[in-house]
Each structure stands twice: as structure tokens, then as C-alpha cells.
Amino acid sequence: MTIGLIIFDCDGVLVDSEPLAIRVLIEAIAAQGITLDMADAYRDYLGRSLASISASLHDSHGEPLGQAALESMRHDLYALYRKELRASPGLKEALGALRIPVCVASSSHLERIRISLEITGLTDFFEPHIFSASMVENGKPAPDLFLHAASEMGVEPSRCLVIEDSPAGISAAHAAGMRVFAYTGGSHIGPGNLLPLIQGRAPTRTFSDMRELPRLVAELDAADRALLVAVDVGTGSARAGVFTREGKLLGRAEQPIELHWPDANHAEHSSEQIWASACIAVRNALALAKADPTQVVGLSFDATCSLVVRDKSGHPLTVAADGNDHWDTIVWFDHRSLAEAAECTETGNLVLDYIGGVMSPEMQVPKLMWLKRNLPKTWEKAGYFFDLADFLTWKATGSLARSQSTLVCKWTFLAHTRPGWQSEFLEAVGLDDLVERGSLPDAASPVGSSAGTLTREAAEALGLTENCRVGIGLIDAHAGALGVLGAFAGDEDTLDRHLGLVAGTSSCVMALSGEPRPIPGVWGPYYGAVLPGAWLNEAGQSAAGAVLDYVLRAHRAGGEPTAALHKAVADRIVQLREREGPAMAGRLHILPDFHGNRSPQGNPDALGVISGLTLDTDFDSLCRLYWRAAVSIALGLRHILDTLGERGYSTKTLYVTGGHVHSKLLMELYADVTGCEIVVPDSDAVLLGTAMVAATAAGLYPSLNKAAVAMHRDGPVRLPNPEAKPRYDRDYRVFREMIRHRDAIDAIDREQNLKP
Structure with missing residues (x-):
């Protein structure tokens, strides 16, 4: 958002008047029998109108400034101005260099502002665009004056930049939704001990030399025009998005990736093919956004937690049973x-x-x-082991840094202790040579830190420039958590009141807190995996959307799970529910653990269960089975939320992203089965989370927390249907009872030494 107007405060910014005004104020208050220390006067009354000061004195001392005192103050002040008032050093030079409309908005009376400008020779720079607190109902720190100035000048508040010197003025600018530069070159800043107060109001920038202002404005304008690229690599495709620094998505593109799936428990990718797809997606997204590559200042990657293996020269090494080096990545x-x-x-x-x-x-x-055990030749040749997101960062920059998101969550690295690698554990499982063989670092790199700029080769492949900075990325689900929960990143104390759901082929529930909360069957607590200093619990379903795909493949009336087939089944379910009522297929019950139970049982050997089948094999029977499979996914989510709730997390609101947001069926069930309010951001939250990382690495924001708060995008809320509660409460009782029965059957099987 480019700057369209610069709003200058007058006293202490345009003119060095504050010491003069404070001197007169202290004398006037003393005449009424009130003693006021100079430091207190600066702290309490700097930047405020005389009317506001008078009201404050009435509140604190029961003694407002009378009209005679106010008139006397004005007379004395103007006389002092004519003797001693000067423009701020370098101001006229700065105003002459600016090519953006300017105006004045001051707490002072209009007469005082005009006299100040006239005495210092500044009138021609601002006339007639001069605004006083007397024109609005509430003075600073209320936003009224700045909003009035913006309205009169015809510029949106978000495109305004305020130049202020007082804590009250900085607060007013923030309240108006404007950016603010704090000028600290006035002679009152030191005596008033104002710098800590000013910094505590978090201005956009602080500067002390007016001659620097044109350059700082140009830098801010350039940053406003800056673009960011986020790359998300999932199970079946690589996606890229182009974002503004405010988090607006300008263009998005997707490119499929190969999946080699020789049997139910083996799946492989080609990392080279993933990189090629990511590059194509970025180029296409840039074209769709009509973006100038030179404006892209930051890039980052998120990806599934797949394992990439490279030899000592950085070339692909096979992880496949057939020995083909093309397949060098074990899928998550x-x-x-x-x-x-x-x-x-x-x-x-x-x-x-x-x-x-x-x-x-x-x-x-x-x-x-x-x-190491099954492909010893690959192990001996190996020189690099990467999580997929870290591999992409390496391809882009050559950096061997590893993300705290990946190391902490998937490699048993403990970022909250020193050393992070637990050597006794690695020795116990036969991986004592892992760190050295895999070129793994001793320390993890925080998410959003810079991995450097693009190499020439990577810049050419991506269609970007070598000036583009690359941020240390993260796991895809964690990017989704950042995208949906970013609005709350500024307050660790309330982080645990909001849960994120990243729902696609699998599902992950993300819960953040300011302290570690170990929960059996729930991954984590992970330190700094999403936000610096925050702990993450990650509960998930190994198969969510994959269960619905399985139902379509397995049923006689189904087929390949294309988008068209999913839609046809969902549309027919709507018709069947209208005809058969809410209890449709009510005796059909499913445990959706067809790929184990990640949470809350933490049992990778768990099996899926279907109870209530008949001999029906027509299309409607497929639709009923699909419907109840969808219900079972939502029931599994409720089981997870109940577990998190027992450990102090609030489960009233769920922020959802991922492919499931496009399914009306699943979004209805997530609300009605769990009883949660469902919030869906109005942007692709996974890509947005990764764009936040890119913005941090590019220096557009001072921290990942600040980037997350600034770039977050709100969305619509779906409320649960209270009439559905009794029905799904019954389903949930059955669901929990089926788990108990499955556990009992597994115990019997173990007595016979049967593998789960």
C-alpha cells in the first residue's frame, strides 16, 4: 500500500516549540498553586491540546485552567515564539525533496499553528491543509484528528504516514490505522526522557534527522511495493502464491508432482521433479499476478515432512526397493x-x-x-539427509541450515536443551553416525530467519532475481497453523484459546501455548516449531481425505477419486438426506483409522473398522458409506479436541484451512459434530503462513510474530446447528465404544502372536 499522504504534527516536529510551550505551561499552572515537575509535564501533557490539559488537571487536582489563564498562556507563548521559535533543522530541505502531498494535524489551536508556520517560514509548504484538534470531538491519543485530516485530503487511512514526536500522537496514529514515524530530534526529547515512552508505542520507524526523511519515506514506499512468493509442496502438487506485504494473494498456480506408490506401506517422490514443479508453479503464479520479479524481495518454502536423501556430491540416492535413484525421497x-x-x-x-x-x-x-538396515549401499553413499522443506531451501540458496520446525518435530532434536541432539538415543537405535553422515547442524535455525539470497541458477529456474532473500521454511501443516492463528501471535497468554485445523489428505490440529503441555498420543510439545518461544502440540489423523478417496476406490459403484466423482457423491448425499431425514444410514458406523491412529491413541498399528454393511452395491449405497465415513472423520476430530480440552486448551473455536474448506459436507460436520465455531480465512492459509515467513526473512517486519499479526486475513464464521447435537452425541458414544471393542480384539490377536 503506497504512501499517499504525509501528516505532520506541528509542535516538536515542524517547529522546535515544545520546550517553550512546556515552560509557559509550568508557569501558568504554578500561578494556580499547582507544582509540576518538568519531566512530568513532558510525560503527561506533550502533544495534547490546552483543552485536554485543562480537563486532565481538573481530574488530577480538581483545578482546571480558567479562561483567563488560557488567554494569558497564549499571549506569553506567542511572545516567546517570536523571540525563540525555529523550524526543525533540515526540515525545509526535506519538504522540498518530498513528492507526496503533505498536511499538518496538530493538537494546538488553529491560530497557534498558523503563527508557528508563519514565524518559521513554513506556511507555503502546507497552506491550506492545516488541521487542528479544535475541529474534532476528541484530541490525541484518540484517532479523530488524523482521520479528519485523511478524509479532508481524500486519502485512505492505510495510505497515510504520520510524523509524530509524542507518545499520545503515536498512539493516535496507530488507532487511526496509519503508519507513524517518530521524530526524536527535538530538543525536548532528552529533558523529558521521552525516548523509552516513544519506543514503547512501537512506531513504524524512529529517526532524529529531518534530512533523512525523504530517504526513509522512499524506503517505506519501496517496501510497500514489495512482493513475496510462498511455495507449498503437498503430497500431489507444488503450489506457489504471490503476496503483498499486507497478506493479499495476487496470483496462485499449481503443478503436479510424481508419486511412486508400489505398495500400501511404501511411497516415494523424486526431489528433482519436485523442485522442477515448484519452479514452474512460481513462474506461473508470477505471470498470473502480473508481478515484476524485481519486486519480489522474499521467498520461502513449506512442505510435507518427507525425507530426501542425497550423496556426498548432492546427487539423488535411491530410497526405493528397485534401486532407481530417481526416487530419492520417502513420502511422509x-x-x-x-x-x-x-x-x-x-x-x-x-x-x-x-x-x-x-x-x-x-x-x-x-x-x-x-x-540403514535395508539399503546399506544408499546409507554408505549418503552425504545429506533433508526434510523436504529444508531441501528446497538448500536448492534455492546452497544453505545447509535446517529449520527448527523440521528438526524439532521429525528428527527428535530438542531445541529447548543443549545439546539439541540426544546422542544416547541415536546410539540406542543404531544411528550414532546420523548427524555427521547427513550433514546435519548442531543448532536449528528459527523459522523466518534468513538462509541467504537465491543462487544464480535458482533465480533463473524460479524466474526471480538473485536479490530475493529466502526464509528458513517449515512443515506444511505448521505453515497452515501460522496462517490461521497469526492474528493471535502477539499475545502468548491467549494463544491456547485458539486451535487450527489443517485438513486435507490427512488432518492436523495445531495448538499453541506459552508453556510445554505433554499429552500422550499427541505430538509435541515442540519448542519454537511455529512461533519463537511458543510450544506446539500437534494432533492429527493420518488419513482424513484419504479415507474418502479409499471409499470411492474400494466400492463397486465408485472409481478413481476425481473431483467430479467426489462432487457427484456429495450432491447425491444432499438428496438422500432430504429424502431419508437426519438419521440416514444411522446404523452404519466407521472407525476411520485405515492408516493407523496418530492421535489421540498414538497407535500406528490401528486398523479401520466398518460396522453395519449390507449386500447393497449400488451408487446410493456408496453415497451412504461416503456420508458415514465423513461423519467418522469429524468424530475422530472431536476425540482429538476432547483430549486437548482435558489439557487446558479451549475448544470453542476452530480455524480451518486446507482442501476440506471446499467441502460443504465436511465443513458442516466439523461444526455440528464438534460443537465448535468454524472460521475459514479468506486466503489460502498455508501459502499465507509461508508468505509471513518470507516477509520476516526479507526484513519487511521485525519479527515473525509481527509479520503474522500484520498479514493475517479474517474470514467467515460457521456456527454449529444445535438441533444436530443429540444425533452426533449418540454417534460419538458408538464411536468410543467401537474403539474399546477394537482394542479388545487387538488384545486377543496379540495372545495369538498375530501382527496388528
């Missing part, structure tokens, strides 16, 4: 390492306390154990 949902995950859990090591007590095969340690 790959479950080949179930046995290795169980071994990790059996160690009872400290690291388990920070992953929910149970090692998942979706984490990197068991995958690496499997790799």
Missing part, C-alpha cells in the same frame, strides 16, 4: 518403518516425552533406521 505417509518406530518407543528415551510418548513411522528417525 510411508509406513515401511513400523517395526523401527516400535523399537524407538521401546527405548523409553527422553525424546519420547516431546513426541507424545510414541514414535510414529511418519517421523524421520525410524525411516532412517529402515534405510
Whole structure:
């Protein structure tokens, strides 16, 4: 948002009048028998109108300034002005260099403003655009005066820049939705000890030399024009989005990626093909946004927690049973390492306390154990192990930094302790050479820190410039959490009142808090995985949308789970519910753990269960099964929310992003089954979260928290239907009873040494 108007305060900004005004004020108050220290006068009355000061004195001392005192003050002040008042050094030079409309908005009376400008030779720069607090109902720190000035000048508040010197004025600018530069070059700043108060109001910029103002405005204007690129790599595609610094999405593109899935527990990607798809997506997004690549100042990546393996020269190494080096990446949902995950859990090591007590095969340690045991040649040749997001950062910059998001959540790295790597655990599972062989760092890099700028090769591939800075990225679900929960990043004390749901092929519920909250069956607590200093609990469903895909594939009346088939089934469900009523297929019950239970049971061996099938195989029977599978996904989410609620998290509001936001069916169920208010941001929250990371690395914001608050996008709210509650309460009772029965059956199977 480019600057369209600069609003100058007068006293202490345009003219060095504050010491003169404070001197007169103290003398006038003393004449009424009130003693006021100079430092107190600066702190309490700087930047305020005489009427406001008089009211304040009435409140504090029961003695307002009378009309005679006010008139005497004006007379004495104007006489002093004519003797001693000067324009701020370098101001006329700065005003001559600015090419943006300017005006004055001061707490002083209009007569005083005009006299100040006339005495100092500034009138021609501002006349007739001079505004006084006498023109509005409320003076500073209320926003009325600045909003009045913007309205009269015909400029939106968001396009206004205020130049202020007082804490009250800075607060007024913030309240008006304007950016504000704090000028600290006035001779009153030191004697009034105002600098800490000014800095405490968090101005956009602080400066002390008026000659610097044109350059600072130009830099701000350039930053306003700056663009950001976010890349999100999921299971089936790479997506790219172009954003403004305010978080507005200008263009988005998607490019498919290959998935090699030879059996139910093995799945592989090609990292080179992923990089190529990401580059195509970025170029297409830039074209759709009609963006100038030279304006893109920041880029970052999020990705699934897939494992990339490279040799010592950085070339792909096979992770596939067929030995093809093209497949060098184990996909996040790959479950080949179930046995290795169980071994990790059996160690009872400290690291388990920070992953929910149970090692998942979706984490990197068991995958690496499997790799070392089953593909020893790959292990011996290996020189680099990457989480996918870190691999993309490496391809873009050459940096071997690893994100705190990835290391803490998937590699058993403990960022809150020193050392972060727990060597006794790695030795216990046979990975004592992991850190050295994988070129892994001793410390994790915070999300949003800079990995450097693009290499020439990467810049050419992406269609960007070598000046573009790359931010240390994060896991895709964590980017979604940042995108939906960013509005609350400024207040650690209330973080736990808001939960994020990233819902797609799988689902993740993200819960942030200011302190660690270990929860059995829930991943984490992870330190600094999303926001600096915050702890993350991540509860999830290993299969969510994947369950609905499975139903379509498995049923005789189904087929490949295309978008068209999903829509046809959803449309028919609407018709069947209208005909058969709310209790449609009410005796059909499903446990959706077809790929294990990530949360809250933390059981990767859990199996899906369907109760209530008949011999029907027509299309309507498929629709009924699909409907109840969707209900079961929502019931699984409710089970997770109940578990989080028991540990102090609020479960009243759920902020949702991911592919499921496009399903009216699932969004209805998420509200009605859980009883939560459902909020859907008006932007792609995963890409937005990654854009926040890029903005931080580019220096557009001083911290990731500030970027998240500034770029957050609100969205509509869906309320639960209270009439549906009894029905879904019954379904939930059945759901919990089915879990109990499944556990009992598993216990019987274990007696017979049957593998789950």
C-alpha cells in the first residue's frame, strides 16, 4: 500500500516549540498553586491540546485552567515564539525533496499553528491543509484528528504516514490505522526522557534527522511495493502464491508432482521433479499476478515432512526397493518403518516425552533406521539427509541450515536443551553416525530467519532475481497453523484459546501455548516449531481425505477419486438426506483409522473398522458409506479436541484451512459434530503462513510474530446447528465404544502372536 499522504504534527516536529510551550505551561499552572515537575509535564501533557490539559488537571487536582489563564498562556507563548521559535533543522530541505502531498494535524489551536508556520517560514509548504484538534470531538491519543485530516485530503487511512514526536500522537496514529514515524530530534526529547515512552508505542520507524526523511519515506514506499512468493509442496502438487506485504494473494498456480506408490506401506517422490514443479508453479503464479520479479524481495518454502536423501556430491540416492535413484525421497505417509518406530518407543528415551510418548513411522528417525538396515549401499553413499522443506531451501540458496520446525518435530532434536541432539538415543537405535553422515547442524535455525539470497541458477529456474532473500521454511501443516492463528501471535497468554485445523489428505490440529503441555498420543510439545518461544502440540489423523478417496476406490459403484466423482457423491448425499431425514444410514458406523491412529491413541498399528454393511452395491449405497465415513472423520476430530480440552486448551473455536474448506459436507460436520465455531480465512492459509515467513526473512517486519499479526486475513464464521447435537452425541458414544471393542480384539490377536 503506497504512501499517499504525509501528516505532520506541528509542535516538536515542524517547529522546535515544545520546550517553550512546556515552560509557559509550568508557569501558568504554578500561578494556580499547582507544582509540576518538568519531566512530568513532558510525560503527561506533550502533544495534547490546552483543552485536554485543562480537563486532565481538573481530574488530577480538581483545578482546571480558567479562561483567563488560557488567554494569558497564549499571549506569553506567542511572545516567546517570536523571540525563540525555529523550524526543525533540515526540515525545509526535506519538504522540498518530498513528492507526496503533505498536511499538518496538530493538537494546538488553529491560530497557534498558523503563527508557528508563519514565524518559521513554513506556511507555503502546507497552506491550506492545516488541521487542528479544535475541529474534532476528541484530541490525541484518540484517532479523530488524523482521520479528519485523511478524509479532508481524500486519502485512505492505510495510505497515510504520520510524523509524530509524542507518545499520545503515536498512539493516535496507530488507532487511526496509519503508519507513524517518530521524530526524536527535538530538543525536548532528552529533558523529558521521552525516548523509552516513544519506543514503547512501537512506531513504524524512529529517526532524529529531518534530512533523512525523504530517504526513509522512499524506503517505506519501496517496501510497500514489495512482493513475496510462498511455495507449498503437498503430497500431489507444488503450489506457489504471490503476496503483498499486507497478506493479499495476487496470483496462485499449481503443478503436479510424481508419486511412486508400489505398495500400501511404501511411497516415494523424486526431489528433482519436485523442485522442477515448484519452479514452474512460481513462474506461473508470477505471470498470473502480473508481478515484476524485481519486486519480489522474499521467498520461502513449506512442505510435507518427507525425507530426501542425497550423496556426498548432492546427487539423488535411491530410497526405493528397485534401486532407481530417481526416487530419492520417502513420502511422509510411508509406513515401511513400523517395526523401527516400535523399537524407538521401546527405548523409553527422553525424546519420547516431546513426541507424545510414541514414535510414529511418519517421523524421520525410524525411516532412517529402515534405510540403514535395508539399503546399506544408499546409507554408505549418503552425504545429506533433508526434510523436504529444508531441501528446497538448500536448492534455492546452497544453505545447509535446517529449520527448527523440521528438526524439532521429525528428527527428535530438542531445541529447548543443549545439546539439541540426544546422542544416547541415536546410539540406542543404531544411528550414532546420523548427524555427521547427513550433514546435519548442531543448532536449528528459527523459522523466518534468513538462509541467504537465491543462487544464480535458482533465480533463473524460479524466474526471480538473485536479490530475493529466502526464509528458513517449515512443515506444511505448521505453515497452515501460522496462517490461521497469526492474528493471535502477539499475545502468548491467549494463544491456547485458539486451535487450527489443517485438513486435507490427512488432518492436523495445531495448538499453541506459552508453556510445554505433554499429552500422550499427541505430538509435541515442540519448542519454537511455529512461533519463537511458543510450544506446539500437534494432533492429527493420518488419513482424513484419504479415507474418502479409499471409499470411492474400494466400492463397486465408485472409481478413481476425481473431483467430479467426489462432487457427484456429495450432491447425491444432499438428496438422500432430504429424502431419508437426519438419521440416514444411522446404523452404519466407521472407525476411520485405515492408516493407523496418530492421535489421540498414538497407535500406528490401528486398523479401520466398518460396522453395519449390507449386500447393497449400488451408487446410493456408496453415497451412504461416503456420508458415514465423513461423519467418522469429524468424530475422530472431536476425540482429538476432547483430549486437548482435558489439557487446558479451549475448544470453542476452530480455524480451518486446507482442501476440506471446499467441502460443504465436511465443513458442516466439523461444526455440528464438534460443537465448535468454524472460521475459514479468506486466503489460502498455508501459502499465507509461508508468505509471513518470507516477509520476516526479507526484513519487511521485525519479527515473525509481527509479520503474522500484520498479514493475517479474517474470514467467515460457521456456527454449529444445535438441533444436530443429540444425533452426533449418540454417534460419538458408538464411536468410543467401537474403539474399546477394537482394542479388545487387538488384545486377543496379540495372545495369538498375530501382527496388528
